[in-house]
Amino acid sequence: MENTIDIPQANPLTKKDFESDQMVRWCPGCGDYAILSAMTNALPQLGIPRENFVFISGIGCASRFPYYMNTFGFHTIHGRGPAVATGVKLANPKLSVWEIQGDGDALAIGGNHFIHAIRRNIDINIILFNNEIYGLTKGQYSPTSPQGLVTKSTPYGSVERPFHAGELVIGAQGTFYARTIDTNPKLMTEMFVHAAQHIGTSLVEVLQNCVIFNDGAHAGVTDKVNRDDFQLHVKHGQPLLFGKDNKKGLRLNGLKLEVVTIGENGITEKDILVHDAESEDPTLHLMLARLSPPHFPMALGVIRNVRAKTYEEALEEEREKITTKSKYHSVDDLLKSGEVWEIK
Amino acid sequence: MSETIIPSKKATKELDKVVIRFAGDSGDGMQLTGSQFSFTSALWGNDLATFPDYPAEIRAPQGTVEGVSGFQVQIGKIDIYTPGDEADVLVAMNPAALKSNLKFVRKGGNIVVDLDAFVLRNIEKAGFVTNPLEDGTLADYNVVEAPISSLTKTALEGLQLDNKSIMRSKNMFALGMMYWLFDRSLKETEKYIEDKFKKTPALAEGNKRALNAGFHYAETIEALPAMYKVPPAQIEKGLYRHISGNVATAWGLMAAAERMGRKLFLGSYPITPASDILHELSRHKNLGVITMQAEDEIAAVCSAIGASYAGQMGVTTSSGPGIALKGEAIGLAVMAELPLVVVDVQRGGPSTGLPTKTEQADINIAVFGRNSESPAVVIAASTPANCFDYAYMAAKIAVEHMTPVILLTDGYLANGSEPWKFPSTADLPPITIKVPHKENGTYYPYVRDVETLARGWALPGTPGFEHRIGGLEKQEKTGNVSYDPLNHDKMVRTRAEKVERVANYIPELEVIGEGDGKLLVVGWGGTFGGMRTAVTELQRSNRKLDFVHFNYINPLPKNTKEIFERYSKILVCELNLGQFASLLRSKFPGMNIQSYTKVQGQPFLVTELKEVFIDHLKD
Numbered sequence: 033m034e035n036t037i038d039i040p041q042a043n044p045l046t047k048k049d050f051e052s053d054q055m056v057r058w059c060p061g062c063g064d065y066a067i068l069s070a071m072t073n074a075l076p077q078l079g080i081p082r083e084n085f086v087f088i089s090g091i092g093c094a095s096r097f098p099y100y101m102n103t104f105g106f107h108t109i110h111g112r113g114p115a116v117a118t119g120v121k122l123a124n125p126k127l128s129v130w131e132i133q134g135d136g137d138a139l140a141i142g143g144n145h146f147i148h149a150i151r152r153n154i155d156i157n158i159i160l161f162n163n164e165i166y167g168l169t170k171g172q173y174s175p176t177s178p179q180g181l182v183t184k185s186t187p188y189g190s191v192e193r194p195f196h197a198g199e200l201v202i203g204a205q206g207t208f209y210a211r212t213i214d215t216n217p218k219l220m221t222e223m224f225v226h227a228a229q230h231i232g233t234s235l236v237e238v239l240q241n242c243v244i245f246n247d248g249a250h251a252g253v254t255d256k257v258n259r260d261d262f263q264l265h266v267k268h269g270q271p272l273l274f275g276k277d278n279k280k281g282l283r284l285n286g287l288k289l290e291v292v293t294i295g296e297n298g299i300t301e302k303d304i305l306v307h308d309a310e311s312e313d314p315t316l317h318l319m320l321a322r323l324s325p326p327h328f329p330m331a332l333g334v335i336r337n338v339r340a341k342t343y344e345e346a347l348e349e350e351r352e353k354i355t356t357k358s359k360y361h362s363v364d365d366l367l368k369s370g371e372v373w374e375i376k
Numbered sequence: 377m378s379e380t381i382i383p384s385k386k387a388t389k390e391l392d393k394v395v396i397r398f399a400g401d402s403g404d405g406m407q408l409t410g411s412q413f414s415f416t417s418a419l420w421g422n423d424l425a426t427f428p429d430y431p432a433e434i435r436a437p438q439g440t441v442e443g444v445s446g447f448q449v450q451i452g453k454i455d456i457y458t459p460g461d462e463a464d465v466l467v468a469m470n471p472a473a474l475k476s477n478l479k480f481v482r483k484g485g486n487i488v489v490d491l492d493a494f495v496l497r498n499i500e501k502a503g504f505v506t507n508p509l510e511d512g513t514l515a516d517y518n519v520v521e522a523p524i525s526s527l528t529k530t531a532l533e534g535l536q537l538d539n540k541s542i543m544r545s546k547n548m549f550a551l552g553m554m555y556w557l558f559d560r561s562l563k564e565t566e567k568y569i570e571d572k573f574k575k576t577p578a579l580a581e582g583n584k585r586a587l588n589a590g591f592h593y594a595e596t597i598e599a600l601p602a603m604y605k606v607p608p609a610q611i612e613k614g615l616y617r618h619i620s621g622n623v624a625t626a627w628g629l630m631a632a633a634e635r636m637g638r639k640l641f642l643g644s645y646p647i648t649p650a651s652d653i654l655h656e657l658s659r660h661k662n663l664g665v666i667t668m669q670a671e672d673e674i675a676a677v678c679s680a681i682g683a684s685y686a687g688q689m690g691v692t693t694s695s696g697p698g699i700a701l702k703g704e705a706i707g708l709a710v711m712a713e714l715p716l717v718v719v720d721v722q723r724g725g726p727s728t729g730l731p732t733k734t735e736q737a738d739i740n741i742a743v744f745g746r747n748s749e750s751p752a753v754v755i756a757a758s759t760p761a762n763c764f765d766y767a768y769m770a771a772k773i774a775v776e777h778m779t780p781v782i783l784l785t786d787g788y789l790a791n792g793s794e795p796w797k798f799p800s801t802a803d804l805p806p807i808t809i810k811v812p813h814k815e816n817g818t819y820y821p822y823v824r825d826v827e828t829l830a831r832g833w834a835l836p837g838t839p840g841f842e843h844r845i846g847g848l849e850k851q852e853k854t855g856n857v858s859y860d861p862l863n864h865d866k867m868v869r870t871r872a873e874k875v876e877r878v879a880n881y882i883p884e885l886e887v888i889g890e891g892d893g894k895l896l897v898v899g900w901g902g903t904f905g906g907m908r909t910a911v912t913e914l915q916r917s918n919r920k921l922d923f924v925h926f927n928y929i930n931p932l933p934k935n936t937k938e939i940f941e942r943y944s945k946i947l948v949c950e951l952n953l954g955q956f957a958s959l960l961r962s963k964f965p966g967m968n969i970q971s972y973t974k975v976q977g978q979p980f981l982v983t984e985l986k987e988v989f990i991d992h993l994k995d
Contacts, residue, residue, distance in 0.1 A: 054856065081839065082839075082842065083836070083837055083838055083839040083841070084836070086836045089846075091847075098844050098846070099844050099857065101844075103842050104836040104837075104842050105845070105846075106685055106844070106845055106846060107846025107847060108678065108681070108846065108847060109678075109704050109705060109847055112674060112675070112678040114675075115671075115674065115676075115679045115682065116679065117682060118679050119641060119643060119678065119679035119680060119681060119682025119684075119685070119686070119690065120683065120686040120836065121682075122668065122682075122683060123639065123641055123682065123688040123690075124686045124687065124688075124837060127686065127836050144672055144675070145674075145678075148670075148671035148675065347661070347666065354661055354662040360660070360662070360663065361663075362663065362801070363627065363634050364800060364801050364802075366660065366663070367617070367798045367801075370617065371415060372615055372616065372617045373418065373419050373615070373617070374613075375613050375616060375797075
């Protein structure tokens with residue numbers, strides 16, 4: 033079984049090698065520019081030949097992404113990217129397959145493909161641009177829009193309850209979930225590299241800002257004033273600390289997470305929960321994925337990263353098993369198998 | 377066939393052809409019984425065609441009409457193209473089987489019933505008010521009342537078998553009776569039984585005993601005093617096997633993928649009557665086949681498109697409701713100009729319709745059923761065995777012309793089976809995949825072959841050929857996104873022209889007959905057997921009519937117009953409300969194109985078609 037990490041080349045690729053000649057046509061100030069830049073930063077670090085990268089997308093602002101990458105790319109139809117990407121990966125497991133989706137594409141029209149790709153654990157990397165709005169259709173609420181959001185199709189505020197991508201990933205038996213934000217290029221690049229290195233379906237949720245239709249959707253987490261108190265950068269094996277001087281932390285109280293401060297009420301660093309991204313049991317991952325302001329920080333970084341057999345590995349094992357047993361080695365063998373008679 | 381098969385005095389009669397129908401509860405093993413009879417007859421040298429007729433419900437309540445499963449086979453010493461209009465012999469294992477199958481038996485035909493099953497409870501369950509064996513219901517038929525259940529029980533006495541297993545052997549008793557009646561050997565079925573019950577010798581012994589008991593019973597009783605011979609047909613020399621339409625479709629696709637040196641990727645979602653293609657292909661993953669049971673019809677076709685993009689032969693299989701769901705994705709394959717085979721095993725519709733019944737009403741959705749100008753190649757198989765050939769051709773056209781190809785089969789072809797003189801794959805037409813090349817060091821994904829207009833197929837993983845494609849309109853040659861009005865106009869016309877040019881690579885139509893130019897009878901797809909039989913029988917009695925059958929629907933064969941122009945009347949027969957006739961009228965305005973249609977979930981009957989043709993010959 034090949035994984036996505038190949039032997040590094042003699043002439044390492046650079047960011048420039050991954051930029052296509054097409055004019056990038058997102059709105060000025062769109063968070064997508066930063067994601068594109070983080071991606072072209074991440075790919076040269078992987079040591080994979082450029083021709084082995086494939087970018088697949090559905091429909092929406094985010095889905096224009098493949099046109100801007102100088103790799104193989106396929107801009108498909110609304111919501112179906114994970115299904116197309118699945119076909120690409122099964123057809124050629126050597127490829128490093130990336131699938132770009134917006135929140136509407138992934139979680140509304142393509143919700144079914146999204147959960148099933150994750151359930152199968154096929155080795156593709158899904159990057160979810162979550163701006164909690166429909167941009168390309170000019171401003172309707174999306175399945176991740178918060179309740180009460182006023183949009184063109186919810187003039188009195190959305191009455192629907194939103195999806196949280198992380199909960200869906202874990203509900204679908206996902207093996208890799210990371211969250212990052214478009215205002216943090218370094219973290220994005222890092223998460224893309226982690227996603228590529230994970231064998232199995234990787235889901236990176238990027239909290240992305242739509243300047244036109246939902247500006248400031250993530251300001252509660254990204255603004256300078258909020259950043260320290262509302263961003264929890266999780267790292268495997270590290271205590272779950274945050275806040276200005278890393279004095280705040282999370283600890284488990286019964287079956288609930290609570291925010292505590294080191295030095296207050298006798299709390300020391302020993303009381304703080306240590307992040308185990310590699311735990312098979314997703315309970316804590318789910319709890320981390322669900323955290324949000326104002327009572328909790330938003331967890332960023334690799335929340336879950338578990339190795340499990342991929343779909344293509346399982347298929348390959350099955351194929352080998354059948355091959356050793358089978359009496360047929362060609363279609364001609366098959367034609368002549370079973371009840372055959374000759375008319376002379 | 378006009379004489380009674382079971383006459384009153386001992387004789388051996390020779391028949392040209394005969395139709396036998398087995399019917400019983402869906403758990404009674406009627407499909408197995410029918411296929412064993414067919415296999416034995418094929419070995420004997422008969423030509424034949426079979427058709428199973430089973431309920432949509434998996435196991436409807438025992439003894440009810442809804443739970444009846446039937447299997448019809450026509451065997452002959454002459455060429456057999458259909459399973460036959462009406463049965464000459466019906467084997468009915470219970471009152472419900474009699475109730476639901478009596479309409480398929482020729483008046484004067486023969487009915488063998490299991491007398492033991494005709495008890496009051498079963499009679500009422502089947503919906504008879506009085507016992508049909510006694511109330512004159514069967515006055516027009518020759519009835520053999522055989523106590524099949526009790527005789528099976530007696531025959532199996534002493535074996536370590538429970539009552540359920542004993543009763544499940546009674547189909548072999550009935551089969552034994554038919555083997556005697558048609559002078560068939562028990563050998564093949566005995567071999568089959570031994571193989572099937574290798575691990576349970578008591579069951580093997582029981583089934584063999586029942587088979588022999590039925591054979592000897594038929595030999596002994598007065599009611600069955602004659603044996604019938606249907607002599608071997610004049611069949612081309614060679615190796616034969618039985619094949620159903622769905623298996624033939626699967627194997628044809630495999631043969632094509634093997635020939636082109638690519639893997640076959642099937643993305644499919646289970647749906648009646650197409651699922652057997654998924655089942656069959658899933659068995660052969662050691663032969664370069666990848667199958668994925670997708671989460672829905674859309675994922676099925678999209679994964680196939682992804683596989684094609686990455687260089688394998690992408691295929692999706694479904695039936696009408698699934699094809700409706702796949703429309704947008706097929707449009708993507710049209711726009712991205714990728715090879716794709718979409719198999720539509722047609723069934724009765726609209727909506728869920730008649731899942732287990734046949735129909736030919738998807739020609740419109742196949743040719744026109746996508747948004748905007750979205751041309752695809754549409755071809756149709758016409759016999760269970762030639763599903764192999766057309767599946768092969770579908771894949772060949774898809775990769776050589778870089779286009780989606782929709783292959784239409786139907787429930788009748790899919791489940792029907794016939795003996796097939798199978799080819800060696802070396803004799804199949806070659807499949808040529810053109811290697812894409814660069815122009816002055818740059819690869820342009822929409823550079824086209826001058827003859828076919830097919831674009832290049834550069835695969836991910838090929839250094840220097842990185843490119844982007846997608847569902848947005850393309851600039852000609854470069855494939856970059858383009859909203860330019862004139863470019864769009866040109867690309868729309870080019871995609872249409874590319875599909876039209878497939879006509880240069882498909883066989884021309886062949887006219888069957890030497891009529892006087894008055895009437896041309898036209899069929900397409902799965903109605904071939906009935907049409908051919910009706911036409912041949914009329915031609916033999918010196919009626920002047922000709923016949924053409926279409927396997928290529930879009931584009932049409934190049935000589936279609938020239939042939940049509942020779943006739944004053946063209947009669948298009950199809951199992952829908954005239955979809956192909958409309959298509960032909962729009963292509964050839966001014967011609968006298970008439971339509972004969974039927975939408976009953978059933979194939980045409982030969983007698984029905986003959987009457988229609990004779991009527992049309994009158995005026």
